Amino acid sequence: MAEVQLENVHKRFGGVEVIHDIDLTIDNGEFVVLVGPSGCGKSTLLRMIAGLEAISEGSISIGGRIVNDLEPRERDIAMVFQSYALYPHMNVAKNMGFSMALRKEQPGRIRQVVEGAATSLELMPYLDRLPRALSGGQRQRVAMGRAIVRRPKVFLFDEPLSNLDAQLRVQMRTEVRKLHQRLEATSVYVTHDQVEAMTMADRIVVLDKGRIAQAGSPLELYDRPANRFVAEFIGSPAINVFPGEVDSGRLFLPSEEGRIDIGPVSAHEKKVDMGVRPEDLRPVDSGGIPGTVQVIENLGAETYVILSVAGRDVCWRIAGRPDVSVGDRVRLGFDLSHAHFFNAASGARI
Amino acid sequence: MTRSADAESPAAIEAGFHLKHKAGLVDFIDRHFKWFTLGPAALLLLFLTAYPLIDLFAMSVHTISFSQAKEIWTFTPLANLRDLFSDDIFAIALWNTLVFAVISVSVEMVLGLALAILVASVTAGKGLIRTILIVPILMPPVAIGSMWKLMFNLDFGVINQALMVVGLQPVDWLGSLSVALFSIIIVDIWHWTPFVFLILFAAAEGLPKEVIEAARIDGARNRDLVFKIIVPLMKPAIAVALLFRVILAFKVFDEVFLLTSGGPGTSTEVVSLHLYKVFFEENQIGYGALLSLAIIAATIAFLWVGQRAATAVGRR
């Protein structure tokens, strides 16, 4: 069983608490992505699972065993680092086989396992090369190969694709996912890129300043964000947020034409933020929210139109190429059931 | 528990994961690695620097003599202190060392900086020039002293020969009261300018080229470049070179010992040399210990003052 369980985990640096009371269970074989903006604590959490950082409070178990006091090498984990952290003075084969050499395995056995991993990662021609003679993508694969050879209970990834160029990143995303499926290993993956999170994860854990903002499947987070933070973080381009007021059971938004009645909303709060995703907006002839077109971004298959609405930028996403030009006045409508409402003060979903 | 031979089988994976245990000794060392690594150095320093320092305190209040290879310690704190305050030669040595250090280091810093900038501006042969220039740093200082003793020789030394060729009078470099300290300074400049050059040259090569090019485009001439751009950017390296040179200058011993041994008279008596004489020519080990402590205190005080001055200047 390679389940990872975090219970009441806290982390303090000096007097500052950076991880507040995290409870998380990662099931055997699951691919979980920890995602969030810089400083949210995702890397720290990963390093605590690895044993590279100590836990201030709480417990972490791997495979049912509490590992709080165990050294990294005793936890049966493997880690892929952002900078790959390949040993500069060893060639690819030695890098990948290092952990086995430390365990004094037979050279023949080591070579067998290394070559197996190398073949699956298309690294066979590079076995004798030193890291400095490899490209970024190749080093990345060696780092993964080193982790694969370990046959660990848990794979840990610390932003492994951040140092690659955009095209390579997309390619490697699929590679990592395929690898996970083939090895059926529990994986914890840290990234700041929500696109990576959405495309790779079985489950996403969004972290905000050391707390879990929401944990769930990608579509859960997309369709029903638990708070404004998650709504704004997941989804590209980001969700449009409109600040509004509730009066007699109806939501009103400010605009150049005065208050616009959006519709009925059941909320106790007076101030409510409404979130509508760019693709849920559509042009209407009457009603809706008026705006002026500022910028048109053509991506070929779809277009993002940035409008100015009551002084704020709103993004409207439409397939194909709409017949609008800069400066046009457009009225945007949407289906109320596709709108998300959040308490303006706390950000919590209503 | 050790891994089963077939690591592929689910049983092997389930059976757990443990490193094979090496001989217990290496594991023991690993558990206490922190201590094993710092221990030898700490012990060495304790035994040969900390303990001797404490010893100095004890020695400084005694007079120590030897009778039939046995040490005899007599408690004489007042006599030792009196010796210290009536030690005119020590005062002279302090003064000489100060004069020597100030003049040598100043000249070396200027020459070293000039050389560093010049060599950095040369288009070809930088490596070769640097190779040649740093040989004096690697030579035994005693050999340098002996070489210059030959060169300074009144009768056949090459310097006097050169002087006579241009019609000047030969100078008694090592035997004349007024000139001797100056001669020592010349030797030190020859010895240590390459050291300053080395540090400043490395710094000069490390300066951002674009900044200098931008200045050139802005209209800076060589003189402006040097004083307004290059030197200010090199301040940290200059500070380091200065610090090292000053520390070394106060320790000077080898060349002076060989060239003049403090003479003529006491015109080239330096602090280290005086200490040596007190210990090994006058055999006053107790007083020598007191003198040592005074010198150590002076060094630390000087360092402390220098550090405050440096941070004050750095803040400006």
Added chain:
Amino acid sequence: MLALRGPSKAAAYTLLAFGIFIIIAPFLWVALQSFKYQIAILQGAWIFPPTWFNYLDVLYSPRSDFPLNLWNSIVVATVSTVCVLIVGTLAAYSLSRLSWKRWIARGFLAWTLIFNMIPPLTLIGPWYLIFREIGLYQTLSGLILAHITLNLPMTIWMMMAYFNEIPIEIEDAARVDGCRRVDAFWRISLPLVAPGLIAAGVLAFVFSWNEFAVALNLTSRATATVPVAIARFAQEYEIQYGQMAAASILSTIPALVLMFFGQRFVVQGLTMGAVK
């Protein structure tokens, strides 16, 4: 760096040429003297019958200890360098990578700094007494111990600079891969600071070879090193200028050899140590 054109270029190159001349000239002149008989030296003659006599006298004469001194210097320099590299590198790794309380690490380094600044002769008194008591006075072992201690601060500072250059992530990866602290040090960190070892080793060897003040007082005729021998030549009542010149030139050979083969490391070491 500076744009050198026309007159400024000529001036610069003249200055450089002069500088190089000043550096080289003493060697050349002293080398010249080393091939003269005493008479020719005293006469300041530039045309003279050349001879190997001085070198032969220094190296092979029965009353000359120079070969013995050479051997002593080699032993002391080599052994003290190997030892200081071991002790110093371990200590540097400890301070750089293992978890010590801040005040311990800082205090240790501060102590080495202070010790590096005081003139070695201030400790000669206690060392004399200590070595006498433990029977190491006037032995090569005693001198070796002294040299190790004198070179320790510089070695530690230098090796720390090299260890600090290794990215932490590599050591993290090693820990995850299964390295204990010993393995991480021996298999990963140490190989990666190999250039540092060479630079520190070269410098330690040179400083040990050149060291005079302590060697002068802690050795006897039988255990004297090369610098002590040179000083003796210069101190005799009737100075033998020729032999003095020859001995000086001979003692310069290690420096020249190092320049040819180890220049890169020497420069790297001196500047690394300085930049800290």
